[in-house]
Amino acid sequence: MFDYHTHSHFSADCSTTMEKMVAAAIEKGLKKICFTDHIDYDYPDEDFLFEFDLLEYEQTIIKLQEKYGKQIDIKKGVELGVQPHLVERYQQLMAQEKFDFVICSMHTTDGKGLHSGDLFKDRTIEEAYQVYYEELLFCIRHFENYNVLGHLDLVKRYTVDRPSKQLFHDIITEIFKIIIPQGKGIEINTSGTRYGLSHAMPSVDILKLYKTYGGEIITLGSDAHRVTEIAYEFKDALELLDSIGFQYVTTFDKMQPHFHTITQLLAGKLD
Numbered sequence: 001m002f003d004y005h006t007h008s009h010f011s012a013d014c015s016t017t018m019e020k021m022v023a024a025a026i027e028k029g030l031k032k033i034c035f036t037d038h039i040d041y042d043y044p045d046e047d048f049l050f051e052f053d054l055l056e057y058e059q060t061i062i063k064l065q066e067k068y069g070k071q072i073d074i075k076k077g078v079e080l081g082v083q084p085h086l087v088e089r090y091q092q093l094m095a096q097e098k099f100d101f102v103i104c105s106m107h108t109t110d111g112k113g114l115h116s117g118d119l120f121k122d123r124t125i126e127e128a129y130q131v132y133y134e135e136l137l138f139c140i141r142h143f144e145n146y147n148v149l150g151h152l153d154l155v156k157r158y159t160v161d162r163p164s165k166q167l168f169h170d171i172i173t174e175i176f177k178i179i180i181p182q183g184k185g186i187e188i189n190t191s192g193t194r195y196g197l198s199h200a201m202p203s204v205d206i207l208k209l210y211k212t213y214g215g216e217i218i219t220l221g222s223d224a225h226r227v228t229e230i231a232y233e234f235k236d237a238l239e240l241l242d243s244i245g246f247q248y249v250t251t252f253d254k255m256q257p258h259f260h261t262i263t264q265l266l267a268g269k270l271d
Contacts, residue, residue: 001265002032002251003231004077004101005150005187005221010037010057012048014225018060022068024227032073032251033230034101035061036221040081041089044113050081054097075253077101079150082139083108094145101252103187103221104143105150106136114158125164129155133171140178147252148219149179151189151201160196169209176213185217185250185257186210188241190233191224200237207244217250217257238266 003025008018018035025033037057040050061076068074078099080090083106094102109132112118120128132155140149152172156163179185192201202210210218218241222232241249241262248259 001028001030001231001234002034002220002249002260003030003222003224003234004032004034004075004219004251005036005079005103005189006033006224006230007037008035010035010052010060011225012038012050016226018064020227021224021230022064022072022074024230026068026071028231030072030231032075034075034077034252036077036079036101036103038079038081039093040107041086042083042108043081044108044111044118045116075100075251077103077252079103079105080146081105081107082136082143083111084135084138084142087139087143090143091145098254100254101219102146102255103148103150104140104146106132106139106154109135109155114155117158119155120159125159125162126166128159129164129166129168130171133168133175137171137175137178140175140184144182144184146184147255147257148185148187148217149175150187150221151191151223152186153202153206156203157192157195157197157201167205169205172206172209173213176210176215180210180213180215183217183257185215185219187219187221188237189221189223190237191222191229193233194229200233200240204240204244207241211244211246216246216248218246218248219251220249235266238262242266
């Protein structure tokens with residue numbers, strides 16, 4: 001099994017060391033773990049600085065690879081928190097740094113935080129969802145240096161008690177029409193149910209829509225910030241993907257995809 005969305009103390013919202021995360025992943029029998037710590041430039045909450053020392057990050061991963069490399073494959077990833085005005089800055093970052101895997105996520109919309117709830121003030125839920133998806137569409141039209149979109153419908157996590165009545169499949173379809181021909185994918189992020197949703201992110205209707213338009217690249221991520229969250233509900237996620245008709249989950253090495261058969265993973269056989 002592989003967890004391709006995990007965090008460590010390099011993320012401002014996590015206090016767990018990389019080594020503890022690696023040890024927990026080994027104990028759970030994982031074969032690969034990818035650290036995707038947050039870089040969220042211009043994050044609206046001053047209490048959280050989502051930037052870190054990239055050299056220290058790389059050196060820490062290299063030390064862990066040397067120590068645990070015979071037990072687990074440790075990858076260097078990153079989760080970029082995009083906003084329209086930051087696209088050029090992220091392009092510069094990606095021109096300077098090398099990663100195995102990059103998640104493109106949106107945590108801030110219209111300059112307002114999703115987590116704080118500010119995005120939903122003075123707007124209807126539908127208006128908030130609309131601007132969220134529109135800004136994500138803008139970002140992926142102008143930024144290509146990533147592998148998958150992270151928790152595509154994250155906006156739902158913050159409206160559990162008042163979900164939108166609209167599905168927004170029209171704009172999500174536009175997103176898929178861009179990313180699929182580019183060889184970009186999406187993740188299935190199993191943290192959704194940890195935060196009160198009835199499903200992982202994205203929801204089943206979006207997974208089916210992605211499949212309809214020919215999408216095949218899907219990574220499996222727990223979005224773990226604690227050791228107990230690693231590989232959270234992965235078996236359920238694999239069974240869901242299999243029921244929809246997906247054949248593979250994907251891992252990345254030096255930004256290149258590698259495909260693993262879902263039925264074999266469910267049978268406990270790594271291909």
